[in-house]
Amino acid sequence: MSEKFSDEPKRLAETIVPLFDHQAGEFVPVSSSNGDRVELTAGADAQDDCAVFRLVGSHDLVVGSDYVRGPKFRLYEMGHLDEYDLGYYLVAANLSDIAAMGAKPIGLLSVVRYPPDMDDALFGFVMKGIRDACAVFGCLNVGGDIGGAERLILSASALGVCPAGGALLRSGAKPGDVVCLTAPTGPAGAAMAYLRAGSTDPAIESVLPSLLASWKRPMARVDEGLVLGASGAVTSCQDTSDGLKATLESIAELSGVGIVVDEKAVPVPEAVAAVGAHVGADPLGLVMGDSVDFELVFTIPRSRVDELAESVDFHRIGAVTADRGVVLARPDGSRTTLPGKAWRHQSGDRRA
Amino acid sequence: MSEKFSDEPKRLAETIVPLFDHQAGEFVPVSSSNGDRVELTAGADAQDDCAVFRLVGSHDLVVGSDYVRGPKFRLYEMGHLDEYDLGYYLVAANLSDIAAMGAKPIGLLSVVRYPPDMDDALFGFVMKGIRDACAVFGCLNVGGDIGGAERLILSASALGVCPAGGALLRSGAKPGDVVCLTAPTGPAGAAMAYLRAGSTDPAIESVLPSLLASWKRPMARVDEGLVLGASGAVTSCQDTSDGLKATLESIAELSGVGIVVDEKAVPVPEAVAAVGAHVGADPLGLVMGDSVDFELVFTIPRSRVDELAESVDFHRIGAVTADRGVVLARPDGSRTTLPGKAWRHQSGDRRA
Structure with a gap:
């Protein structure tokens, strides 16, 4: 099998766009009986400067970031994890922070910087792992940043919503709990x-x-x-x-x-x-x-x-x-x- | 001057917490005459899994990510930029995407992974550059991820809001414009x-x-x-x-x-x-x-x-x-x- 090494615009067009097509249609709107709701109006497929969510009503928006090491990610280096697994892991690690706030994940932004020896197929596996994990946890990868680097670098930010005042903090434990x-x-x-x-x-x-x-x-x-x-x-x-x-x-x-x-x-x-x-x-x-x-x-x-x-x-x-x-x-x-x-x-x- | 290399909990406690203290009080709420508003209810200083914004009313929330290269950032390697400059640059690059959507920046999440030879002082300069640039552009650094890495890695995600339907996209140019x-x-x-x-x-x-x-x-x-x-x-x-x-x-x-x-x-x-x-x-x-x-x-x-x-x-x-x-x-x-x-x-x- 011949390896193919495309530049960033090609990887965007040939890997990302097909994987993340029609996002606004795929997004499951978050809505409550009182009319509060969240919709995605521009996802990664819009190829804009940012993704756009419309929030109507009262929401707590929770946001966090997690970086996942590339080659120092030892199990990957040892061959126990592959590129798909890393993409999947990146999502789970970030959505775990949203879960800990008691919030519903609505979107993920991913930073995937790949080393020169990562061909289109392996890059595609990373992105597929990201896409599939997002689907499992009920959100969409709505954008981020891709490009080359000396080594594989994976980072992400996740967004979630919950009813206003409903976010779970670390600071409320009471004696007797x-x-x-x-x-x-x-x-x-x-x-x-x-x-x-x-x-x-x-x-x-x-x-x-x-x-x-x-x-x-x-x-x-x-x-x-x-x-x-x-x-x-x-x-x-x-x-x-x-x-x-x-x-x-x-x-x-x-x-x-x-x-x-x-x-x-x-x-x-x-x-x-x-x-x-x-x-x-x-x-x-x-x-x-x-x-x-x-x-x-x-x-x-x-x-x-x-x-x-x-x-x-x-x-x-x-x-x-x-x-x-x-x-x-x-x-x-x-x-x-x-x-x-x-x-x-x-x-x-x-x-x- | 002796160099000091603290671990992550120490850098959090001694550099980040003092720099980013009392965020909810510092945040300038976004509000409009019809009662729509955005407040920060938990910032980086809350040290929680995520930062929390409260959004009340109708908003377009715009989100994007930008990665800034470390050592490959050539002007830094050539000595023309310092660590403070890199932190500042990280913020400007990310907020530029928010600006391009016609939105008001509300928060930034930063990923700062430092190499073993970056001492507490240099790490502090990166974080100060981030904090100061956020102040210049009217938002706060509400969290992210810090820790070690083989080399300096800088990435961020930015959030902004504008009135529902007001986000500026790339796709609306019309002949004659x-x-x-x-x-x-x-x-x-x-x-x-x-x-x-x-x-x-x-x-x-x-x-x-x-x-x-x-x-x-x-x-x-x-x-x-x-x-x-x-x-x-x-x-x-x-x-x-x-x-x-x-x-x-x-x-x-x-x-x-x-x-x-x-x-x-x-x-x-x-x-x-x-x-x-x-x-x-x-x-x-x-x-x-x-x-x-x-x-x-x-x-x-x-x-x-x-x-x-x-x-x-x-x-x-x-x-x-x-x-x-x-x-x-x-x-x-x-x-x-x-x-x-x-x-x-x-x-x-x-x-x-």
Whole structure:
């Protein structure tokens, strides 16, 4: 198969335009019974300076950006992720921030700068991963910036809306609230720990695809975030993209409270425990540490927990306290600091 | 002076938080007489997953992204721009897209990934350039992503609002419309051409600061864009960040029309002409080519031109035609193709 290396106008015309055609028609308008609504009036296919959304009524507009490393994205370099996976990951990472606000994603702007050796087909895979992930999470890629660079650079910004006043912040946790987690953390970090260790284990090989799924098809908790937002009961919310420990510490600090995590209530997936045993790491450290799983941590008054549990799955992992500090309550009643690597991003190593 | 290299949480706490404190209080709400309004309810200082704007009423929300190269940003590598300049440039480049939509900028999200040898002070200069440029253009940097990388990576997304239906697109130019340009193009390209040529010329050295200003303090035409939008008369608009020639071609193509550019009406700054003579390049080629000046090209019915000229400065450089194609009308009456390098972005060289 011969490789083709087109310049930017050609890649726009031959890859992007066909992939992102007829966006205004594809956009599912956000509307509520009182007439509030959001429409897309100019998408990426309009090829304008900007995309245009029309917002009518009262909305909280939430916006955030996430950069995803290219070649330093180690699993890609190691051959465990391909270009499609990276495009998909870029979207999930960005929409996870929208989910954590309890908002409905409406659009994504993507920056895709490609190295000289990335041909049209591989570039197309990146863009297809972006397009497909947007479709899965119910929004559209409405523009951005493409072009060459020394190496693959992926970055994006995401937009979402929720009813005015409905955005979920990190800062509202109250003493007595229950601390909840949408699903177990640890798989992403366990996959990294296992693959970096280098030695294989037949039992882990069989569950490796499920661990790697957290990198190849990460799940932004958009549906869960919308339920949390609509409940009117959630007092704080944050995604675990910096790790569970960092997330709990951030909510506690910004809310001016403390958190007691109940060790026996923290879910530890079997595959994560197996990797811990294989690489000689504390499984709870893998679950708490710098594993990037895009789950949601949220707090809610105790009186509202059962009602919420009828519409969304979650684990109750602890309680908010008036005393500052985040601690782990061991089964023997003792208290200790949370295990796991803290969020540091040293030398840019945010996600691997 | 000792260099200090803090990790990401420290840079957030010690550089970003002080620079971007109290944003919701600093934001100038956008409001109109009919009660439509935009407020910032959570900015970068909220340290949440996303920033939050509250939009009440009917708005067109415009969003775009621009990536600015780091080390390949040649003038920076050559020592003509510093870290502050790059931060400033990042903002102007992004807000120019908002200006071209006739919208009021409301916020910027910035991605700043720094190389290992960029110390806290240099990182702080980048962030100060971003903050100051946002202030100049009347918006706030409400978040983004920071962290390490192999080299300096700068990217941003910008948001703006205008009254519903008021966004200026590229696609509305009509035969008979006058083609206008807010101010001369060419200085940015002339600065690059002179500095890359390497040989000095005393006459040009004296005007070099004014040419370099187009890189150090680029002017996004936000005020002009707002006037164009409010006029209700402008049929198309685009910024010249891909060069004047590319801009004219894009408007013509997306509007399904042609453009005749009147050569004698195209402003050629003296300094640009001097550089052309020095480096042996056609000055009109420098003006039309890949010079990144962030001016606005717009079209407007002939009957509305004089009225608009009372509230904003511009040059009338041509006319829209029903015949497709973009051509240059020479003073002798002949017609030719536009001079200047076309937009290509080959090997990622968008802006230098």
